Amino acid sequence: MLRNDLPLGADAAARFLPWIVGTMVYLAALALASAFAVNLAIGSWRADITGELTVEVPDFGDVADTERQARLEAVVTDLLAIDGVEGAALIGPEEVRRLLEPWLGPDAAAADLPLPDLIAVTLARDAAVDLPALEAKLDETAPGLRIDDHRGWIERIDRIGTLVELLTAAVVLLVAGAAALAVVFVTRTGLDIHRQTVDLVHMLGARDGYIARLFERHALAFGFIGGILGLAAAIATISAIGLAASRAGAGLLPTVHLGLPHWVALACLPFAAAAVAMLTARWTVLRTLSRGL
Amino acid sequence: MLRNDLPLGADAAARFLPWIVGTMVYLAALALASAFAVNLAIGSWRADITGELTVEVPDFGDVADTERQARLEAVVTDLLAIDGVEGAALIGPEEVRRLLEPWLGPDAAAADLPLPDLIAVTLARDAAVDLPALEAKLDETAPGLRIDDHRGWIERIDRIGTLVELLTAAVVLLVAGAAALAVVFVTRTGLDIHRQTVDLVHMLGARDGYIARLFERHALAFGFIGGILGLAAAIATISAIGLAASRAGAGLLPTVHLGLPHWVALACLPFAAAAVAMLTARWTVLRTLSRGL
Amino acid sequence: MVLLEDVSVRYGTGPEVLHDISFALAPGSFHFLVGPSGAGKSTLLKLLHLAVRPSRGRLNLFGRDVNALARADLPAMRRRIGVVFQEFRLIPHLSAFDNVALPLRLAGAKGGEIRQHVTELLQWVGLGDQIETRPARLSGGQQQRVAIARAVIARPSLLIADEPTGNVDDRIAMRLMYLFEELNKLGTTVLIATHNEALVNRFGHRQLRLDGGRLLTRPRPAEVG
Amino acid sequence: MVLLEDVSVRYGTGPEVLHDISFALAPGSFHFLVGPSGAGKSTLLKLLHLAVRPSRGRLNLFGRDVNALARADLPAMRRRIGVVFQEFRLIPHLSAFDNVALPLRLAGAKGGEIRQHVTELLQWVGLGDQIETRPARLSGGQQQRVAIARAVIARPSLLIADEPTGNVDDRIAMRLMYLFEELNKLGTTVLIATHNEALVNRFGHRQLRLDGGRLLTRPRPAEVG
């Protein structure tokens, strides 16, 4: 009805609101995106090693190559016969050397290292394999053999994953709290600046809700604008970091790509920010007004 | 003289200032600390491998242990005779196995892997060693020997280091800009709220500098308080992350400890923030006032 | 209409500013409120337009006990009261027109009606060529006239004016007084606080005289409504 | 002291509010400025206390051409002028005492001196028991008296008062007029804008009469100083 009862948009404080909300959305978006990326990386790493065992077959001493190959294949056959084992494949010395390359340096491949034979075992999902029993059984076929289920690694990765999730939740909460606090301050400042007008409109018979709506609408609009700007900046930053990282750290940093659900979650941020801004403004005005007569 | 010419500290907008400055200092401190940590990690990693060469001496086939030992020692002697080489030490098979352990899993140590002999060569600072010539020369003593100078790794690490530095600089600049912007807005809001008082004091014959000082002093005090709070929060966060990381990611994440210069740099942040706040407030007031009569 | 029984007022924890005030204003009556500066005139008026509450005693407005009113009841009641504040209190960013139109808009009046009434009234108070001007660009007396127009535009049941002619010359003061009398004839109860003795003497309305927070004259019992 | 030659004033890009005003105030003179509401009285006063600049013509204050003054020269000049604003303009968070003390403090007076002078003056205007009260807790007339005390406290060379008795009763108005006369006797040039015809008639000082932005009476040439 009275769109311009209060020229809130002209106050320095109000013009500040989009910047604050924008910064907060920017930070929240970056935090969420890094959490998504870390979780994706952890997830794929974990998937790689959870469903797998590595069987290490030592050098048998002075046996002939054919004899050795036969023994290895016997182990593979044994493995495949076991419940829960989906696949078992020999990793030849070449492959082992390739795997070790990043560790020993690029020249290791050329070096003439005698290496153990490895068998990569793929397990069915949720298969419960009794490792000691398995080891004992296979040891008959190939004495000295060892099974590695990477359990220590998985536990460490999981702990890092939880840590990242907690940190992200903390950052997002902090940022939402900071944004709400900013809206409280901006709204109170608006009430400060327009104290006399608000009092007067009140005295002329306007209801609290009417006054709250003026601030509310303003916070909604400015919060949303800020949110959109913050999100845009965040997307630009994420892309830039992704690009820079894939160039500079190729091979060292895992390359992950956010999926549709991740982008949707990020796109929700401006709406959430606008809603937080609006409700906070409404609450602040009503609370401040209710203290008067 | 007139300490309370303007009750700036009572405005919602002004009470907001320490929070904004605090948040900015917090973010800047975290960015700086992570940059320091990454740089320290990179630095120590780089130092580890820059001044070093690894000489890989392959299995000589069926030579006796004493013969093999003699040849290795001949290589070491040759190496030590070369200009720029400061030290050369045999890394025995036990040591090599220990180095490989994180890669092959904890059980690798027990496996009976035949491994190459390695010689760790320490170079003098800034020594320019001609690798191909060196390799050709040593090959006479121990044929099939290879030298690895980790150059590819160093380049990648350096690129990551530069990336981190650029990112940090960007964050700190962004944060300083945001803080200055916040001070501009808060100061303008203060001028808005106290417009009538400022005009009046002006009409009574106060100079611009007198009015600017009121805002300036306030921005300095509140900026400094905010900076201290932000820094305290950042230190708490850094310690918490350090603790959590060393617990959850032991071995995966490198443990770095910030030194005195780093802490001094962080401790400068609140002062820098207060100075930025003060100068920005002064500039804002003088600029706004100079528009009037 | 307005009935006070032994009403006292204090601001916050300060001393009492009004002591044991009792009087009644009959519907359609016209009173002046006089007394020296600091006597409590503005405070008494604030009481009547619900800006302060009695700290003791009973205040009855439009047949309802003010002490028993809930916060949510106040807006509707305030819309029946027109107020001219001593310090005008115009909304700085609204034009004279929008300032005067505000009470009509809050009451939900229609646009065309608003435009006609507001324009007419502003012309009557001599501001016909400053309809779109903002308060800061009006002279003191012009602002006072906008404030008066705003107070009367919605034909309130009760009109309260605090020193409404302090910033205008005698010719305009007379014109404004005729406006109040006109409104009074249409049924509005009027109470005007003023220092302008000439004015009080010229218009022979009854007087309430305050001094040191006490009422010296009170309307005769027969007038109580 | 004050010399205007064909001065015109407009606000921003609006129409001219004052047209070709020429007059002079001799040092130590006492003038009333009268005229209907909206005539331009406040604007003329604003010109003299350097709140607006002439858009045309020459204004000479204390022997200096105002159009030629740099921004940095203004504060020192303003300190020689005491102003009572039509809308008081007290500083809301300062007590009556601190409001009145402000010009002395800006001039660098000593604490003990300030305390004595301010207290005496507040007592004289009848606010002896409200020295520590803030403006919001003062009545309209009380605020006006604080504003007047602030204007005269530093013994200005030129005193400008805009409707200084609009919110006080006749007894206090007389008292304030005596204060202005006292100051005038000590050498201050006084110019008072007012609607209070009774007051103007009672004190036989010369009048400047404005109407529609034009000066109708002007002081005789002999008085120019």
Ligand SMILES: Nc1ncnc2c1ncn2[C@@H]1O[C@H](COP(=O)(O)OP(=O)(O)OP(=O)(O)O)[C@@H](O)[C@H]1O
């Ligand atoms: N908000 C307030 N808080 C505390 N005291 C106040 C407040 N408003 C007024 N007073 C005090 O109450 C007394 C009466 O004030 P009031 O404004 O009612 O006087 P008034 O009769 O309207 O005077 P005037 O003619 O000067 O306007 C004064 O002494 C004043 O100091």
Ligand SMILES: Nc1ncnc2c1ncn2[C@@H]1O[C@H](COP(=O)(O)OP(=O)(O)OP(=O)(O)O)[C@@H](O)[C@H]1O
């Ligand atoms: N800041 C301003 N901007 C534009 N126009 C203004 C401004 N102030 C005053 N005016 C206009 O200038 C004219 C003269 O105003 P001024 O305040 O000087 O009158 P006045 O003689 O003091 O009247 P009053 O007795 O009502 O106070 C008026 O028509 C007014 O609308």
Ligand SMILES: [Mg+2]
């Ligand atoms: Mg009053």
Ligand SMILES: [Mg+2]
């Ligand atoms: Mg005026």
